[in-house]
Amino acid sequence: MYEYFVKRTGQAIFTAFVVITLSFGLVRLMPGNPADQLRGQLIRNNPDLSQQEINRRVENYINIDYSAPLHEQYLDYVAGILRGDLGRSISQNAPVSEILGQALPWTVFAFSVAILLMFAVGIALGAIMAYQEGTRFDVSTTGIGIVLNSTPNYVTALLFLYVFGFTLGWFPTSGHISSQVVPVVNPLRPVATFQFVADAVYHASLLIAAVVITGFGGVALAMRGNSIQVLGEDYLRVARLRGLSDTRIALRYVARNAILPMYTGLLLAFGGVIGGSAILEQVFTYPGLGYYIVAAVEGRDYPLMMGGFVLITLAVVVGAFIADLTYGLVDPRVTTGGDGS
Amino acid sequence: MSRENSNSVGAFADDRGGFGTVSESSLSRLDRVRRLLDLWIAAPLRVIWNDARARIGTFLVVTFVLVGVVGPWLVAEPRVGQAGLLVGPFQGGIVGGSWYELSSATVAGVSVPWVALNWPLGTDNVGRGILEQVVHATPRMLTMIASAGLFVTVLGTTVGAVSGYVGGNVDQGLSTVVDIVLTLPGLPLLLILVALLQPENPIVLGIILSLQGWAGMARAIRSQVLTLRSTSYVEAARAMGLSTPAIVAKEIVPNIMPFVMINMVNAMRNVIFASVGLYFLGLLPFNKVVNWGVMLQLAYSNGGMLTLDAAHWLIVPMVSIVLLSMGLILFAQGMDRVFNPRVRARHSSTAGDDDEAEDAEFNTPTTSVGGGL
Numbered sequence: 197m198y199e200y201f202v203k204r205t206g207q208a209i210f211t212a213f214v215v216i217t218l219s220f221g222l223v224r225l226m227p228g229n230p231a232d233q234l235r236g237q238l239i240r241n242n243p244d245l246s247q248q249e250i251n252r253r254v255e256n257y258i259n260i261d262y263s264a265p266l267h268e269q270y271l272d273y274v275a276g277i278l279r280g281d282l283g284r285s286i287s288q289n290a291p292v293s294e295i296l297g298q299a300l301p302w303t304v305f306a307f308s309v310a311i312l313l314m315f316a317v318g319i320a321l322g323a324i325m326a327y328q329e330g331t332r333f334d335v336s337t338t339g340i341g342i343v344l345n346s347t348p349n350y351v352t353a354l355l356f357l358y359v360f361g362f363t364l365g366w367f368p369t370s371g372h373i374s375s376q377v378v379p380v381v382n383p384l385r386p387v388a389t390f391q392f393v394a395d396a397v398y399h400a401s402l403l404i405a406a407v408v409i410t411g412f413g414g415v416a417l418a419m420r421g422n423s424i425q426v427l428g429e430d431y432l433r434v435a436r437l438r439g440l441s442d443t444r445i446a447l448r449y450v451a452r453n454a455i456l457p458m459y460t461g462l463l464l465a466f467g468g469v470i471g472g473s474a475i476l477e478q479v480f481t482y483p484g485l486g487y488y489i490v491a492a493v494e495g496r497d498y499p500l501m502m503g504g505f506v507l508i509t510l511a512v513v514v515g516a517f518i519a520d521l522t523y524g525l526v527d528p529r530v531t532t533g534g535d536g537s
Numbered sequence: 538m539s540r541e542n543s544n545s546v547g548a549f550a551d552d553r554g555g556f557g558t559v560s561e562s563s564l565s566r567l568d569r570v571r572r573l574l575d576l577w578i579a580a581p582l583r584v585i586w587n588d589a590r591a592r593i594g595t596f597l598v599v600t601f602v603l604v605g606v607v608g609p610w611l612v613a614e615p616r617v618g619q620a621g622l623l624v625g626p627f628q629g630g631i632v633g634g635s636w637y638e639l640s641s642a643t644v645a646g647v648s649v650p651w652v653a654l655n656w657p658l659g660t661d662n663v664g665r666g667i668l669e670q671v672v673h674a675t676p677r678m679l680t681m682i683a684s685a686g687l688f689v690t691v692l693g694t695t696v697g698a699v700s701g702y703v704g705g706n707v708d709q710g711l712s713t714v715v716d717i718v719l720t721l722p723g724l725p726l727l728l729i730l731v732a733l734l735q736p737e738n739p740i741v742l743g744i745i746l747s748l749q750g751w752a753g754m755a756r757a758i759r760s761q762v763l764t765l766r767s768t769s770y771v772e773a774a775r776a777m778g779l780s781t782p783a784i785v786a787k788e789i790v791p792n793i794m795p796f797v798m799i800n801m802v803n804a805m806r807n808v809i810f811a812s813v814g815l816y817f818l819g820l821l822p823f824n825k826v827v828n829w830g831v832m833l834q835l836a837y838s839n840g841g842m843l844t845l846d847a848a849h850w851l852i853v854p855m856v857s858i859v860l861l862s863m864g865l866i867l868f869a870q871g872m873d874r875v876f877n878p879r880v881r882a883r884h885s886s887t888a889g890d891d892d893e894a895e896d897a898e899f900n901t902p903t904t905s906v907g908g909g910l
Contacts, residue, residue: 211717222729342590346863348810350817351855354837358851471724475814479837489725490818493732501732505725516720 201521208517215509219502220273234286234498256284277506283499287492292503295488300507302372303477303484306400307470310407315462317408318415319455323446325416326423326454338420341413350475353406357479360402367402370481374399403480407469418461422454429453456527459519467512581875591871597864605679608672615665615673615827661835667853674827677739678861681812682805684743685750689804690797693751697758702766712759718752724811731815735822742821746811750804757796765789795873802869806862813858829854 234254238245245253276282282292325334361369368374373395382389426432427450435445474486481487485504492500585591660666700711727746736742765771765788774784815821816830823831836850 207713207716210713211720214717215721222733225733342866343859343863346806346866347859348814348862350814351833351858354833354851354855358848467720472814474724474728475818478818486724489728490820493728493820494818496732501729505729508725509721513720 204517204520208513211513212510215513216274216277216506217270219506220270222505223498223502237286282503282506285492285497285500285503287495287497287500292499295500296485296503296507299483299485299488300511302400302482303470303473303486305396306372306403306482306484307407307466307473309397309400310404311411311462311465311469313404314408314411315415315458315465318412319419319451319458321412322416322419323423323451323454325420326427326450327446329420329424334420338417341416343413344410345413345417347410349406349410349472350479352410353403353476353479356402356406368399372396372399372482372484400482403476403482406476411465411469415458415461418458419454422457423450426450426453459523459526462519466515470508470512584875585871588871588874590867591874594864594867594869594871597860598868601675601861601864602679604672605675608675612669612672613666615669661832661839661847661850667832667850670827670832671829671853671857674829674832677828678809678812681739681743681746682808682865684740685747685808686801686805688744689747689750689754690801693754693800694758694793694797696751697755698762700755701759701762708759711755715752715755715759718749719756721749723749723807724814727811727815728820731820737822742812743808746808746815747804750800750807753803754797754800757800758793761793761796762789765792798869798872802865805865809858809862813854829857 235250238250238253280293282296284290285292285295288295321337325337328334356367357369360366373392432445432449435449440449470485472486473484474490476482477484477487478490485508488500489504489508491497492504585595661670696711696715700708700715727748730745730748734741734745736745771784771788774788779787812821813828813830813833816823816828817834817837819834821828821830832854833851836847836854839847
């Protein structure tokens with residue numbers, strides 16, 4: 197286990213390092229050199245700046261001093277990121293870390309709720325389908341699951357926005373809270389806090405619904421497959437012969453063994469869905485991470501773009517790292533070294 | 538059953554010397570061709586025909602390929618102002634409407650009755666036919682999907698097979714690369730790469746969008762190869778002195794085909810979702826290129842959300858995306874059964890033991906479908 201821990205930590209650090217290097221390379225390879233572009237922009241907007249001031253500003257924005265030798269540029273860039281300095285956004289004219297720091301909680305909130313709901317619904321449904329294998333319920337649910345799973349979540353999002361947002365007017369069509377709601381999370385002011393949370397959930401509900409509707413089918417099908425496999429195992433027959441209660445068999449034997457393999461899937465889903473947040477947040481004009489990345493790409497705002505990329509990627513790398521380390525807690529076979537090579 | 542049969546048929550053809558005394562009766566050339574045809578064409582078709590999902594999937598995929606290949610010739614190219622603005626679908630009613638016209642066309646000098654379509658699915662806000670746009674976007678879509686599928690399959694199987702077969706340091710290195718690629722969140726990287734490269738060519742676009750897709754396949758193939766390497770029948774084949782290509786072709790490939798199909802289709806599906814999404818965000822270059830994502834974007838930004846008049850403009854590309862990706866998934870599941878030797882045996886007329894495992898087919902676990910985008 198110790199050896200595995202060391203190896204996994206090393207891998208996580210190496211991945212983070214690769215990501216940062218990749219982002220550095222991408223900035224350097226950008227066509228039309230972002231630094232020159234920025235320099236031109238600065239000269240146009242403030243004609244009375246001296247050359248030196250402009251150079252300093254450019255470095256301040258993109259964290260790379262183009263006059264230094266390549267390896268120094270790289271080391272400076274990495275050091276900057278490690279200090280949490282991601283440069284300064286051109287279009288928003290604020291530090292990138294600040295903008296993304298404000299956006300991150302919203303993305304994490306909306307998508308964690310969505311993914312947890314998606315897995316809860318999918319797992320429950322998949323288990324029922326497995327128990328009723330071959331019935332009309334199973335067949336029709338499988339069909340619906342495949343259809344929903346073939347739908348990109350932004351298509352569902354557009355439909356929801358059209359029907360529930362614009363046509364029926366039941367849900368807000370943009371933003372993450374209403375303008376009159378004060379964002380407070382304070383146990384001393386329960387009413388205001390409740391209002392804030394309720395409003396946030398209300399604003400995120402269409403987005404959450406879009407993720408859940410398109411995602412639960414895949415989870416349900418996977419759970420169904422796993423459960424059917426477990427239901428055919430010998431130890432289950434033994435458990436029945438021992439006269440264990442049906443609930444105990446269903447929860448301790450079937451559910452546990454069927455859900456375990458999906459744990460990593462859950463964490464991979466986090467990465468995939470948060471990565472795919474860009475399109476959804478754009479559709480709902482929900483100012484989270486993805487929204488800012490798209491805005492940055494559209495406005496050629498390189499610092500914000502690379503900052504968003506680095507932040508999302510590091511978040512996913514850390515998530516996967518935690519997942520792998522905690523997998524031993526969920527699945528005892530890993531810690532006892534059964535097949536955890 | 539039929540698979541083993543095929544091996545022996547093949548072995549007779551290729552293996553000169555060897556164990557020549559297995560059978561006294563030899564097949565005539567015609568017989569052998571007939572058997573091969575039956576094995577590779579008739580039996581798969583029978584499997585597909587007997588499975589509802591495979592039937593629907595094949596039908597959808599074939600339809601889309603037909604639309605992509607023949608469609609652009611049959612349907613007029615969408616042009617601005619070719620019809621009224623925001624004409625509804627099936628103008629004038631499904632029956633007797635003005636959206637179709639019975640006329641005649643001349644094929645090779647003979648006049649045959651023909652139905653001319655006039656914007657059957659309506660038009661957008663500049664008067665371009667919706668059906669026309671969807672049809673003319675299909676070839677590029679299919680090219681992109683095909684190139685992505687090919688890229689993912691080649692790279693994924695190669696890396697996975699090498700990693701699993703060679704082992705040692707090579708395996709360690711390749712596995713690390715695969716792990717890293719798998720953890721990178723796809724879309725942000727794609728956003729940046731696409732902004733950087735501005736790919737117009739559908740083949741290039743397909744490859745860029747599937748830059749991550751191969752890793753999942755490599756991992757699946759690696760674990761399969763690791764398992765297969767040590768199975769007794771592969772060892773037996775090696776002990777018999779069969780060449781590595783022969784072992785790979787006859788023992789390994791049929792076993793990893795389902796994994797290849799599922800991963801390939803998943804990668805294709807992701808490429809469809811990602812490309813349409815990126816076109817929707819307006820991040821991919823398009824000037825005269827029609828694409829379903831561009832249609833969605835235009836419909837969304839030009840008030841398709843606010844009025845019912847433009848609903849068809851929004852819904853038609855959505856339906857196309859869903860049908861294509863559903864067709865691919867169902868097709869892959871159907872192929873899973875085609876490659877499954879137990880299912881095939883039931884449908885193969887030459888290998889005549891039909892009583893084998895009547896219900897085995899129903900117990901094969903359904904292939905799981907991955908999560909969202």
